[in-house]
Amino acid sequence: MKFLNATALSVLLATSALTTDLHAQELTMAVSAQSAGQLDPHVSTRTEDKIVFGMVFNGLVRFAPGSMSGEDIEPDLAESWETSEDGLVWTFHLRQGVQFHGGYGEMTAADVVYSLTRAADPDRSGVSSDYTQFASVEALDDYTVQITLAEGIPSLLGVVANYHGGNIVSARAAEEMGENFHTNPIGTGPFAFDELAEGQFVRLVANPDYFRGAPEIDSITIRYISSASARDLAFQTGELDMIAGTREDRWVTNMTETGEAVVDVFEPGELRTLHINAAMPPFDDIRVRQAVAHAVNREELVAFMGASVARANEAPVPDGYLGHNADVTFLAYDPERARELLAEAGYPDGITVPVAITERASLFAPMQVLQAQLAAAGINVELEVMEHSAWHAAIRDDVSSMVLYGAARFPVADTYLTQFYHSDSIVNTPTAVTNFSHCDVADDQIVQARSEADMDMQMALWADAQQAIVDEVCSIPLFELLQVFARSPDVDLGYELEGSLSLGPVITEQSTLAD
């Protein structure tokens, strides 16, 4: 009997050892979207696509996993680089022997030249404006690339990092597939694209030839589930190993309390800003804009969103971005003063303004809090609630007197300042981006800072620009909302997650999944 037991036990052990060995490590995560967009890093800037790019592609340099700080930029496809004294000529020395997925051969300087040229071409790229200062990109030999700039830019390493246009694609694959590249993207990353089921999922498989070593995890399925409760439920039942969370205190607490989840709260903070349309009366009067600024209570907003996921910010550029001005002087919460200003401007009985807002809770909920705060100071906001993409179109048509907008951008002050506050970016113009306020008081500082070689001077210009924007009350920066994900304790990312420009916990070759 004992013998039998022992045999049974050893057989059991042997088989379980065998099954662990054979058991493929398959990780399933869900993000908040209805489908993948176009899986081409030069085309799509959509949140849900970024995490795929972060696993499939590499740049010349990269932000170390778990960080989005410019100080943590490290070699990726380039092993080393040097720059000319004026900062206009950059030479990158490529790593040798890096293979593209799907047998597309070795990555060489030709692929880098092709990729950066493609990223700069508005016909093939959604991020071409980042590369307007690129005078030329040349291959000096198979493993050396030289970039020449027409004018200095704030962060060259930033635009050749593993973020959007900096991702290197296989020239041969992109040429062969043409417009279909986005349904079969070919990169050099730890995971290779395997399958796309529209409206359902994207599947990635481990790239055994990855130059940093083969990944521990065999495959990743990224499911697109737009309903937060459906994600939460499927996570609870163990169908999902990792999910995009809801950016609320309550959610973080509930998830943490289950004891079966690790909640990651990380950078970048998406800054929520109330842009005030100065081209639309009564906001053409600065006193009315100042009244709005005095009526807003940031502390209350942060308390509403929850201190674990939100933090107040008074500067137009988010915290953690290179050039953020932490010492900006701003108009403090003072509803009495707001009423006085309105009366001075000729509105003793207050004002009523129409405001378009998306139906999505992440903006709609704080807008309702703002509505109540403003009403207390005599500013009545009539909300026109719209379907999300209709709202995006409407605010770009310049029809809303105030626009509450949330965004995370490349973490250098220039990006934020240019897109939201440079007069070229004013909405409803041929060069429009997202300047909803018609702000034009900081153009000079923004432009000068771009090519300023002296770092201190550059920082001073950016600080100056932010102060000018706050003084003019182009907008009222409110609070930042951090990124939130939950993962099963079985998932070990293999790095400390403090920030992610991919807006999600990227799985690397070192990440593991316990059984």
Added chain:
Amino acid sequence: MAGFILRRLLSTIPTLLGVLTIVFVMIRVAPGDPALAILGDNASQEALDAFRERMGLNDPMWVQYLDFLRGIARGSLGESMISGTPVLTSILEVLPYTLELALGAVFFGVVIGTPLGIMAALKRNGWLDYLLRVVSLVGLSFPAFLTAILLILWLAIDWRLFPVISTPTGGIGDRLYNLFLPALSLGLIMVAYVMRTARSAMLDVLGEDYIRTARAKGAPMRRLFLHHALRNALIPIVTVIGLYFGLMIGNAVLTEIIFNRPGLGKLIVLALNQRDYSTLQGLMVFSAFLVVMVNLLTDIAYGLVDPRVKLK
């Protein structure tokens, strides 16, 4: 019969054309921008413009309309603005999942609804009848998404019998397992419809003279019921199934979203949110065609169940 089908098909052309025009105009009147939806909210203006130009969105509306009609006339539903895949391919890819779901729902509806309805008719005004009538009223008033959520809570979360996300892949066993919850939640509405119809149809038939005659002749209850009554009661039930099969495809939208199942409904919502004009148009044309076909098949089914119905 062939002539009947051909005439019916021809008569659908004006209907389809009307649907096409309405859809074409409505989605363009609705605010929103496919370029923005695809490229993301911080895409540069020049990239957005280049995209619109490439997709022909800068052409005058009537040019776009003619292009669209020309495509349809050639039998092409066009290509998705987002993925570039032919719309018909996307539809055919997910159609089996929606059909599977609608069939599953009809299955539950018929299998549960018919016997209950007949039982209610046989025990007319008894407690069972009252109970079933109340239940079916509740069933009719329950929105599909609510039943779906309740079923998920009980069967997937509390008892962990079925998955929360319904993934229709794998072998037939896996597929049925994944289909069970969505089909049941959708089928419960169908149960209510079928039950009410079956009850009243059965009551009608049971009141007919020939039933009284058969009864007077001393026909056994079993034979009376199976041979004389049931077959005649089936006609309205078949109509309801045909009618509601179309409705099930419509209701499948919500069910598919709640269970995260691929299908026509999910495709429609996706295309709507992304302002993927070509996919939406193609889907609407296809759905209209589907409804017409189901109606046609229902008419044909009449002929099979009831020889008195002549298909001319």
